[in-house]
Amino acid sequence: KAGVTQTPRYLIKTRGQQVTLSCSPISGHRSVSWYQQTPGQGLQFLFEYFSETQRNKGNFPGRFSGRQFSNSRSEMNVSTLELGDSALYLCASSFYRTSGVRHEQYFGPGTRLTVT
Amino acid sequence: DQQVKQNSPSLSVQEGRISILNCDYTNSMFDYFLWYKKYPAEGPTFLISISSIKDKNEDGRFTVFLNKSAKHLSLHIVPSQPGDSAVYFCAASGAQKLVFGQGTRLTINP
Numbered sequence: 001k002a003g004v005t006q007t008p009r010y011l012i013k014t015r016g017q018q019v020t021l022s023c024s025p026i027s028g029h030r031s032v033s034w035y036q037q038t039p040g041q042g043l044q045f046l047f048e049y050f051s052e053t054q055r056n057k058g059n060f061p062g063r064f065s066g067r068q069f070s071n072s073r074s075e076m077n078v079s080t081l082e083l084g085d086s087a088l089y090l091c092a093s094s095f096y097r098t099s100g101v102r103h104e105q106y107f108g109p110g111t112r113l114t115v116t
Numbered sequence: 117d118q119q120v121k122q123n124s125p126s127l128s129v130q131e132g133r134i135s136i137l138n139c140d141y142t143n144s145m146f147d148y149f150l151w152y153k154k155y156p157a158e159g160p161t162f163l164i165s166i167s168s169i170k171d172k173n174e175d176g177r178f179t180v181f182l183n184k185s186a187k188h189l190s191l192h193i194v195p196s197q198p199g200d201s202a203v204y205f206c207a208a209s210g211a212q213k214l215v216f217g218q219g220t221r222l223t224i225n226p
Binding site: 105106 | 150158205207213
């Protein structure tokens with residue numbers, strides 16, 4: 001069974017630009033969550049999608065948005081990039097509804113975004 | 117507001133000895149806890165979990181202990197092996213969210 005894939009793996013953008021990251025979950029998984037990882041901050045939850053609906057959202061500004069398609073693939077968009085957006089963006093998929101998250105999430109390798 | 121804290125950014129342990137990684141949380145509504153391991157250039161991988169109705173869960177060399185009154189959990193690795201060198205994240209589940217700590221970098225020395 002193929003794992004979670006994320007594209008692109010590396011990205012360099014300049015301030016003010018926008019970026020779209022893509023995530024393909026494990027086949028059969030309907031829940032996709034996005035996280036931002038920065039040094040010293042751990043993994044910060046961005047949002048979670050289940051069956052094309054955003055079910056939960058973290059404390060990030062509106063510049064961060066996402067969506068999920070009918071095949072469960074998900075995209076994350078960041079508009080008006082700032083230097084502080086430089087981070088590793090991780091996508092995770094899971095099979096069950098994440099009510100209480102009784103199960104583990106499976107992470108992709110991440111997209112390393114550098115904003116200059 | 118850091119609801120899940122790993123106060124040790126790094127830990128160095130000799131091969132064969134016990135590694136103990138600690139995690140504290142503040143939200144008493146958390147009812148499920150997980151540990152993930154992360155190697156460079158890879159996403160985190162699930163290691164072990166524990167429900168709040170238990171105080172210990174064991175899987176091979178890995179044991180997680182939960183002290184609800186102290187809002188503290190720990191991961192024990194015995195014996196530690198070189199391949200255990202990685203960043204370890206604890207996570208707590210509640211309100212349909214998974215909240216992660218900042219991570220602890222574990223280095224196993226030969």
